[in-house]
Amino acid sequence: MNSQLELLINLQNIDIELGKLEDNYKKIPQEIDQLYHICQQIKEEIGQIKKEVDQHNKDRREKERGVEIENDHISKTKVKLSQVKTNEEYSALLKEVDSVKEKIKKLEDEDLNLMELIDEKQKNLKEKEKLFKEEEKRFQDVKVEKEKDIEGFKKTIEEKKQQRESISSSLDNKILQDYLKVSKNREGIAVARFSDGICQGCFLSLPPQLASEIRKNEVLIKCPHCQRVLYWEG
Ligand SMILES: [Zn+2]
Secondary structure: OOHHHHHHHHHHHHHHHHHHHHHHHHHHHHHHHHHHHHHHHHHHHHHHHHHHHHHHHHHHHHHHHHHHHHHHHHHHHHHHHOOOOOHHHHHHHHHHHHHHHHHHHHHHHHHHHHHHHHHHHHHHHHHHHHHHHHHHHHHHHHHHHHHHHHHHHHHHHHHHHHHHHHHHHHOOHHHHHHHHHHHHHOOOOOEEEEEOOEEOOOOOEOOHHHHHHHOOOOOOEEOOOOOOEEEEOO
């Protein structure tokens, strides 16, 4: 095979590898970020639940204070009961006691509902806190692992770049410039295999005369349709 052709094939292989390496390398910070955001989101949810529990506890204290006030009200009314002179006054005070008792019952029911609600939220809180610990650990583990990956990627990319440099310097400058131009315009593929009478870059067929020249792999021949350099694998 023509040595320039061989170099071109190697150069393209390295460029493809480098492209993939750089893509994966760029994704690493995003992968770490994603896990970090999951942790932050759970943390926010925990904060929100805690706030709600605080509010419910505050509401409970208010209900309990209300019950105390109403109980006091009943005691005072009972004292009045022992001092009344008429039946009308007596029955009016009894009515008052009944209505206060109803009020107390309502406050106690509301307090009980709040208690149940708090219980439920506390359970949810525990689950979220457990989940947070798990996600936080996952985040830390992945971060350490990915930071190691970054070092590996950097090293491999550097090695590939050096290989690329060495191939580029052995290539005829005109051939290299052509390669770079076509590669840029043809999504990184400037050298294509020729088989079954078809350019495997653009999948168009070539005249038989050209095909027999390509099969020799002796000179650089470009596909007349897509300008890619063609080679024959045999
Ligand atoms: Zn072509």
